[in-house]
Amino acid sequence: MAVRVTADDGRQWWLTERIGWGGEGTVYAVADVPALVAKLVPRPPDPAEYRARIERLVRRRREPRTVRLLSGAAAGAAWPRVAVTAVRGGVHGYLMSDLRGRYRPLADLLGTDGRRTGLPSATWRTALRAAAGLATLLAAAHAEGYVVGDLKPDNLWVDRSGAVGIADLDSWQFTDRGREFACRMRTAGYTAPETVAAPGARRTGAGDDFVLAVLVHQLLMAGLHPFAGLPAGGGRYVSLDDNLAHGRCRLTDRRSVALRGPLPPVDLLPGRIAALLRAAFGPEGRLRPGDRPEAAAWAAALHAELADGRLRDCAENGRHVYTAERPWCPWCDLARRGREEYPLAPGGAVPDGAAADRWPPRAGRTADTTWRTA
Ligand SMILES: [Zn+2]
Known part of the structure; x- marks a missing residue:
């Protein structure tokens, strides 16, 4: 079943196929955005802390030191790009690059x-x-x-x-x-x-x-x-x-x-x-x-x-x-x-x-x- 997620600025995405899962997180394909996947974590030990962690990482992605990191040695890092929340259920997660292409x-x-x-x-x-x-x-x-x-x-x-x-x-x-x-x-x-x-x-x-x-x-x-x-x-x-x-x-x-x-x-x-x-x-x-x-x-x-x-x-x-x-x-x-x-x-x-x-x-x-x- 497709999952709808939203970012703080109101943008929305449909998550379709489940492409990976583990103890806490599930990774989904993102409809119409083949370069991205989404990870949702239904039960982190502290949901508020988890959400704050993702938001900080997303913000740091635009800071010069992290930009330098991601344009050099960590070019292959699937850094969190957008913090998202499932419209139904409120589960937190983020969008990242789909590494499977390369x-x-x-x-x-x-x-x-x-x-x-x-x-x-x-x-x-x-x-x-x-x-x-x-x-x-x-x-x-x-x-x-x-x-x-x-x-x-x-x-x-x-x-x-x-x-x-x-x-x-x-x-x-x-x-x-x-x-x-x-x-x-x-x-x-x-x-x-x-x-x-x-x-x-x-x-x-x-x-x-x-x-x-x-x-x-x-x-x-x-x-x-x-x-x-x-x-x-x-x-x-x-x-x-x-x-x-x-x-x-x-x-x-x-x-x-x-x-x-x-x-x-x-x-x-x-x-x-x-x-x-x-x-x-x-x-x-x-x-x-x-x-x-x-x-x-x-x-x-x-x-x-x-x-x-x-x-x-x-x-x-x-x-x-x-x-x-x-x-x-x-x-x-x-x-x-x-x-x-x-x-x-x-x-x-x-x-x-x-x-x-x-x-x-x-x-x-x-x-x-x-x-x-x-
Ligand atoms: Zn040999």
Whole structure:
């Protein structure tokens, strides 16, 4: 059933198809405005605070600092454009850009099946670009006083070239004219250790920096979560966050987890990236948020790995790209062990990336899937 929404200035829109939904929010197509979608949040913890948050974000979109942010590193952000309220029921929400026209869900780049269907020409270079772009975006957002707070694949998008989009800005934490709008959302597996330990604590950029490291690891290791695995020694597996709390991480302590292979080899990571990941996931990074590599350091290191001469193309497979630090192709090694992460099309060609653009977005898949209150 179509939903009619109105803005404060009297403009009205009809919301038609539901294109995504989660714990708290629903995303709709907007009739006659294909470039926009609408998100409505029926039961936020504090509706008045939620409405004020959206209004402040909408106003800030026109302020010079945010204009600069959105014309640069955060060009792919679906910033709230207009605060709206459902005519029947009074539910609050906002209009934002529809990222589906250009981007695919980041999850597609993390999974073998998603890469095959959604990003068939993606390579490790695409993943490295996405990691670098995400780090740049976060560094710029932090510099303007924003904390993403609930950073996770479900909020992130990526295009064929590796450019990154981000949605669900209504959960960002920021201070506007002396009033702080706190982030209350968190997602299992994408929460910094200090927030796992104290879910109600105030969020910081250092929390984003930790989750950035998790996402960089996943992007560069074909989707593998850094804290995945069964506790070594036969302990019971509880969750990724439990492994995190106990420091069970393949990269920092190989013997702490048991993982079923074949797995991407740890040495496919360039040395300086592996060092940053170990700094984030080792005891210092986990226990002392201020000692973690910051988004700006990640951005510099990741962009450096994209420089001329830093990447090699495999002679066997046109989708195999790897660091020049490595003498031979890690993706061929992995394929020989039964796991091809970057398959070629039948006949040995690199799949046509343009085909990805013609793929209809899958129903029910949008950035807005999980909203969890702390
Ligand atoms: Zn290869």
